[in-house]
Amino acid sequence: MTSADLLENFLALSSVLTGFSVFRLKGTGQAPRYLSTATEIVGEPTVRALLSAFRRAAGDDQDALERGIRREILSDGKLGPVARNLIKLWYVGTWYALPVEWREAFATTDRDRTFVVSPDAYTEGLLWPAVGANPSGAKPFGYGMWAMAPRIETD
Numbered sequence: 001m002t003s004a005d006l007l008e009n010f011l012a013l014s015s016v017l018t019g020f021s022v023f024r025l026k027g028t029g030q031a032p033r034y035l036s037t038a039t040e041i042v043g044e045p046t047v048r049a050l051l052s053a054f055r056r057a058a059g060d061d062q063d064a065l066e067r068g069i070r071r072e073i074l075s076d077g078k079l080g081p082v083a084r085n086l087i088k089l090w091y092v093g094t095w096y097a098l099p100v101e102w103r104e105a106f107a108t109t110d111r112d113r114t115f116v117v118s119p120d121a122y123t124e125g126l127l128w129p130a131v132g133a134n135p136s137g138a139k140p141f142g143y144g145m146w147a148m149a150p151r152i153e154t155d
Helices: 003-018 022-027 031-042 044-057 062-074 079-092 100-106 127-131
Strands: none
Touching (some): 003 022, 003 031, 003 044, 003 062, 003 079, 031 044, 044 062
């Protein structure tokens, strides 16, 4: 699998895990960084195993795919914690240290700690479109927002 194929598979898995389209995920500009972060922390063999499990889970319809994801990935002791970390990573831009039990059984590096992945990760997090808001002080509210006077609330 080439690095381009790896990224495309990572985006397809991330789309299913987050509920956002591949198009939307690409639009964050974070996909390559998130893939490299996961690879650096859990190792390339684990990332490839996660993507292989995703390909095995693929079904004919959405329900079959979701059942396959639960069976092949989320219920797996090695892959489940990594997949849950990817969900959190996409939503808030932070890699959270994997559970102690996971690190004791599978850790390949000592880089597994909680950290914000990039300066743009927080502002590009899926949390914001999910709740219909913009990150405070980081993104404008939309085109023409200053064309109208601010609302003044009175008691």
